Amino acid sequence: MEQQKDFRINNFDLLRLLAATQVIADHYHDHIDATGNPLLIDMMFSFPGVAIFFVISGYLISASFERNKEFRNYIRNRILRIYPGLWGVVFLTIIAISLTGVSFLNVQALAWLPAQLTGIIYTPGFLNNYGFGSYNGSLWTIPVELQFYLVLPICYYFAPKNKENYWFYTLFIVFVSIYLSYQFIDFGHTIHKLLQYSFLPHFYMFLLGVIFQRLRIYKSKFIYNKALYWLVAYLAISLTLKSYFNPVLFVFAQNIILGFTALSMAYTLPGFAHKLLRGNDISYGIYIYHGLLLTLAVQLKLQEHISLPLVILATYILAYCSWIFIEKPFINRKKQSIKV
Secondary structure (H helix, E strand, O other): OOOOOOOOOOOHHHHHHHHHHHHHHHHHHHHOOOOOHHHHHHHHOOOOOOHHHHHHHHHHHHHHHHHHHOOHHHHHHHHHHHHHHHHHHHHHHHHHHHHOOOOOOOOOHHHHHHHOOOOOOOOOOHHOOOOOOOHHHHHHHHHHHHHHHHHHHHHOOOOOOOOOHHHHHHHHHHHHHHHHHHOOOOHHHHHHHHOOOOOOOHHHHHHHHHHHHHHHHHHHHOOOHHHHHHHHHHHHHHHHOOOOOOHHHHHHHHHHHHHHHHHHOOOOOHHHHHHHHHHOOOHHHHHHHHHHHHHHHHHOHHHOHOOOOHHHHHHHHHHHHHHHHHHHHHOOOOOOOOOO
């Protein structure tokens, strides 16, 4: 008898945890220790955590919105998911950096703090020489994700009735074109940087998740319980064909295939994540705290004394504390239609 395929029974919590851990390894490699086995490094970079987050976000947030399109509840739920954890890491950042010799009693900090608390993330001038030049490099995606949340209801609002799927296909093509233009056209340093922190070049990945959700792709016999096949094929393509194609086009194709692979992983042995994690979703905490730990390590010149497993362990501990004492109490106040 075929296993019952339930949208809500999945492994997204575990998948996001693995994606966040990949981002730790990525940033550790960039800022602490660039040595290592070349094959392992190639495999690590083959699974970009940010791309996985964007696809999953599009998949789950669109499903939540479709089940409850009351805009006030939608925004309330998004605020409860993002801001408490963000505020926690911002205030811990102020404490940690203050204890390591930097004063926040200046005019720049007065403008910087409200901006961070509203999700407008940037590194102020007085922190440009702290650590590796970014007080928390992973937070750049927070404003991008917030823009996704605001743009999604607009996409639904303008969608023609009974032709919503075609509308999202069209939007996907449009934003793929924007992404390729961003990669190939020289807009100048300032405009390129502004685009990087906008939703425009990244939205195609979010839309890919939306399309997957609308098509109920998890029910497909080519997706459900087929993660091993997707993983083998994805790795084979990523590790063997990279040198034969234009880097930008290859990364684009890789992200699309990665989206299918991630969805298949989420619905292979569904429910495994819940048995393992017991509903504890520490992925957001992992993502927002590891950058602070790494920049503190660089500032204190501890690069030679810390290992990747130690950074991962310390980040997991902080993330778990953030989940238990900050994030979970606020998430429990959400008016939920599905768990996202």
